[in-house]
Amino acid sequence: xxxxxxVKIEGVNDKNDTSFYLGKRxxxxxxxxxxxxxxxxxxxxxxxxxxxxxxxxxxxxKRNLPPRAMGDRIRVMLYPSRV
Amino acid sequence: FQAVRKMPKxxxxxxxxxxxxxxxxxxxxxxAPAKLRASITPGTVLILLSGRxxxxxxxxxxxxxxxxxxxxxxxxxxxxxxxxxxQTNVIATSKKLDVSRVRVPAEAATDAFYREPAKDKxxxxxxxxxGEGVFFATDxxxxxxxxxxxxxxxxxxxxxxxxxxxxDDITKAYLRARFSxxxxxxxxxxxx
Numbered sequence: 001x002x003x004x005x006x007v008k009i010e011g012v013n014d015k016n017d018t019s020f021y022l023g024k025r026x027x028x029x030x031x032x033x034x035x036x037x038x039x040x041x042x043x044x045x046x047x048x049x050x051x052x053x054x055x056x057x058x059x060x061x062k063r064n065l066p067p068r069a070m071g072d073r074i075r076v077m078l079y080p081s082r083v
Numbered sequence: 084f085q086a087v088r089k090m091p092k093x094x095x096x097x098x099x100x101x102x103x104x105x106x107x108x109x110x111x112x113x114x115a116p117a118k119l120r121a122s123i124t125p126g127t128v129l130i131l132l133s134g135r136x137x138x139x140x141x142x143x144x145x146x147x148x149x150x151x152x153x154x155x156x157x158x159x160x161x162x163x164x165x166x167x168x169x170q171t172n173v174i175a176t177s178k179k180l181d182v183s184r185v186r187v188p189a190e191a192a193t194d195a196f197y198r199e200p201a202k203d204k205x206x207x208x209x210x211x212x213x214g215e216g217v218f219f220a221t222d223x224x225x226x227x228x229x230x231x232x233x234x235x236x237x238x239x240x241x242x243x244x245x246x247x248x249x250x251d252d253i254t255k256a257y258l259r260a261r262f263s264x265x266x267x268x269x270x271x272x273x274x275x
Contacts, residue, residue, distance in 0.1 A: 010269070012271060017271050020271035021271065077132070079172045081173060
């Protein structure tokens, strides 16, 4: 069972706004020196819940994020879509 | 001791002793195909969110028996062929085209029509897994791409002609354009 990471989504500053993103898949992309199907690697996760009142969101990744990911960019996908 | 497997309690005077301790499990009922979202009706323009055609705007035709959505570019407009797509990988826009005149050929309205034969899939995955930095002969690439069967081309033509019949140039340009998010644009603020 992995730990929860907190993610601040750009433009989302309110708890109500986070509802769109719940369940959306999330990816931490990074480069590595050794090639494995290409130079970049991904750790996939999903948005699990909102966190607090200011639009921060809880996410769980398939594997825990490395500490250097703190403050780093995470990609939030538009799928699974409920629109 | 917990380590010992529990034997089922068997009445010594039973006429029948089952050979296996656990009954053979029956296969449960097949789940119903996914319920179509209210925002998705025939003729709705959908935005594809993932896969090869991500960002493309396509026209929804019908839901297939498996629950997947049958969409088309139309092919001449944006290069998306008759294709199956999952509802969850799609945003439904409020733009709707008139597809009442469109008749999808019966064989093209089945899932088997779109299923990739196992041999082709194996070849395709092999090519995809090669990744960067590996040298391969050009002959290999051509072997990986199977030809599009005539039935597919015919179905595509039939459907697309019917869709594009009443479509003006602005709508065609709209379908040709890819959806993307720019700086300052947030999907949670958008009305699709």
